[in-house]
Amino acid sequence: MSTNILEVHGLKTYYRTRLKEHVYAVDGVSFSLEKGKTLGIAGESGCGKSTLALSLMGFYFPPLHFGSGSIVINGTDIMKLGKEQLRAQVSGREISYIPQAAMNALNPTLKIIHFIEDIMKEHRPELNKKQVWDMAAERFETLNLSPKVLHSYPNELSGGMKQRTVIAISTILNPKVLIADEPTSALDVTSQKAVIKLLKSLLDRGFIQSLVFITHELPLLYHVTDDIIVMYAGEIVERGTAEQMIFDPIHPYTKKLMGSIIVPEEGMKGHKLAAIPGTPPNLKNVPEGCRFADRCSYVQETCRKGKIESQTAGDRIYRCIVEPEVLKEWYANEAE
Amino acid sequence: MKQNDVLIRGEHLTKVFGYGKQKTTAVEDVSFAFHEGEIISIVGESGSGKTTLAKMIMGLLKESSGSIEYMGKPRQLKRHGDRKRYWKNIQAIFQDPFSSFNLFYKVEKLLLDCIKLQGVNLTKEEQLRKMKEACSFVNLKFEELHNKYPFELSGGQMQRLMIARIFMLHPKLLIADEPTSMVDACSRSTILDMLLKLRDENNMTIIFITHDVGLAYYVSDTLYIMEQGKVVERGPAEEVILNPQHPYTQQLISDVPKIHSEWDLA
Numbered sequence: 001m002s003t004n005i006l007e008v009h010g011l012k013t014y015y016r017t018r019l020k021e022h023v024y025a026v027d028g029v030s031f032s033l034e035k036g037k038t039l040g041i042a043g044e045s046g047c048g049k050s051t052l053a054l055s056l057m058g059f060y061f062p063p064l065h066f067g068s069g070s071i072v073i074n075g076t077d078i079m080k081l082g083k084e085q086l087r088a089q090v091s092g093r094e095i096s097y098i099p100q101a102a103m104n105a106l107n108p109t110l111k112i113i114h115f116i117e118d119i120m121k122e123h124r125p126e127l128n129k130k131q132v133w134d135m136a137a138e139r140f141e142t143l144n145l146s147p148k149v150l151h152s153y154p155n156e157l158s159g160g161m162k163q164r165t166v167i168a169i170s171t172i173l174n175p176k177v178l179i180a181d182e183p184t185s186a187l188d189v190t191s192q193k194a195v196i197k198l199l200k201s202l203l204d205r206g207f208i209q210s211l212v213f214i215t216h217e218l219p220l221l222y223h224v225t226d227d228i229i230v231m232y233a234g235e236i237v238e239r240g241t242a243e244q245m246i247f248d249p250i251h252p253y254t255k256k257l258m259g260s261i262i263v264p265e266e267g268m269k270g271h272k273l274a275a276i277p278g279t280p281p282n283l284k285n286v287p288e289g290c291r292f293a294d295r296c297s298y299v300q301e302t303c304r305k306g307k308i309e310s311q312t313a314g315d316r317i318y319r320c321i322v323e324p325e326v327l328k329e330w331y332a333n334e335a336e
Numbered sequence: 337m338k339q340n341d342v343l344i345r346g347e348h349l350t351k352v353f354g355y356g357k358q359k360t361t362a363v364e365d366v367s368f369a370f371h372e373g374e375i376i377s378i379v380g381e382s383g384s385g386k387t388t389l390a391k392m393i394m395g396l397l398k399e400s401s402g403s404i405e406y407m408g409k410p411r412q413l414k415r416h417g418d419r420k421r422y423w424k425n426i427q428a429i430f431q432d433p434f435s436s437f438n439l440f441y442k443v444e445k446l447l448l449d450c451i452k453l454q455g456v457n458l459t460k461e462e463q464l465r466k467m468k469e470a471c472s473f474v475n476l477k478f479e480e481l482h483n484k485y486p487f488e489l490s491g492g493q494m495q496r497l498m499i500a501r502i503f504m505l506h507p508k509l510l511i512a513d514e515p516t517s518m519v520d521a522c523s524r525s526t527i528l529d530m531l532l533k534l535r536d537e538n539n540m541t542i543i544f545i546t547h548d549v550g551l552a553y554y555v556s557d558t559l560y561i562m563e564q565g566k567v568v569e570r571g572p573a574e575e576v577i578l579n580p581q582h583p584y585t586q587q588l589i590s591d592v593p594k595i596h597s598e599w600d601l602a
Contacts, residue, residue, distance in 0.1 A: 044523075045490060045492070045520045046490065158382075188382045188547035189548055190591050193601070196601065200601060216520040217521065217593070218595075219593040220593050222593065257521070260521045260522050260524070262528075262554050263592065263593070263594045263595055264550040264589055265595075265596055265597070268554055269554060269574065273525035275525055275529060276522050277475070
């Protein structure tokens, strides 16, 4: 029995356009997540991070379609389950998902407790109203949220508070994996910290076992997650521990991403930020070879031929044909 | 940084919304002096009054008390002509690029309108040259964009197009209200570098409004930290960030995740 709580093999999902073309937003993604670990997914806008998160839930609504591959959560391949089974047994219990801008999804005419009652009616029908209330109040209290929130309407709460409430509601069934898609990007730094604290306390208290955190804020990932995956044009280009990815990136794209970090620390002023020229390729017709080739400053002739497979170096995974040692030499030369 | 003349000066600015029980003071007794060619950041959490202050500087909101001096003279906004003259010199970039464009106008028309606004007569070739120049300033290709509608562009491209407009109009004062909060980290660094370039090439004064002290530190010369309508700390960026005095500034800095030191999550 492996300790992997989430395993994804060769996942391909596509959007079908009006012209019946298939645009692969997630193109052959494989990764695994161990029990108790947290994983960060980073990348530019439009690289497929959010589509990947949506695909992991197992629900596909047009124009998104499932292509091939497998998603194994806790030993069960969820793509082999029926829709009804998936809804009743997997979503919310095994895996839970907080979409982008989730706080705007709360119905303004209903009190917060109503959303929790709604979940319980489906998943724990044996509980009566009083029990649901007690349970919700207890959970909110342990998470440092005031139980008074349960009585409020969504418009009475601030943005940061709404976001924390949504997270508390979506983890009320103790899902094994929580997927959080940009939970902090619409918030200011103070509320952002409160949301991160909440996620940490969910992990510490065992309400959730593993976390997949999607964001483009790299300093945030560095503090929250154990491992980081960087995606580009629907593919994973590099995976490593947070420490390795921030300070010792292998892939040229990761290197550039790390160069765009801005933090209030000494030496930041006058520091040259790395800007990546050009735009990501159109996924409708992806170029042959490396998808980053057009924007890479270390591009070789061989980069544009064949399919670039991902390589492993120790515990690192990267998708580049150049040897890591050679790449690091180039980076060092450029820094001089 | 060149120490030039004061471009705009505010004395004891206050803005009160509502009256009686509902009275809220959004900005309270704020004084400032912004110089030509200076980049100023106004930093504070949501609801600290940064945007209200910016709107007063733009002349979109009338101040409850206090006065604003523009280029050494009290600012006049009473007549239509006055306002038009003032707004020729003041431009703004807002947070949400998706709502700052007219959806029915193509990119080409948007840029052409900028030329018309300046009131100069140019030949077709000259117009085209100007538009191309503005697009290349922000690393966009005019040939690829001119026939597109705003909704066909990504958020980063829209925000850059906004900066291309500013480049064509070259106002004296630019107010950038959280221009990077809706774009990803890569486009963000490009946009910040463009703001710096605008200042270096056109000696523009830029007011940068943000909640992220990291960004403010990177772009600006002077920082104003606002808490609940009051400026609690101000000074050169280096001093304020590396040696913060006020507890609120210290809290703001500690709330931002850093990479070379621990992030206190207790």
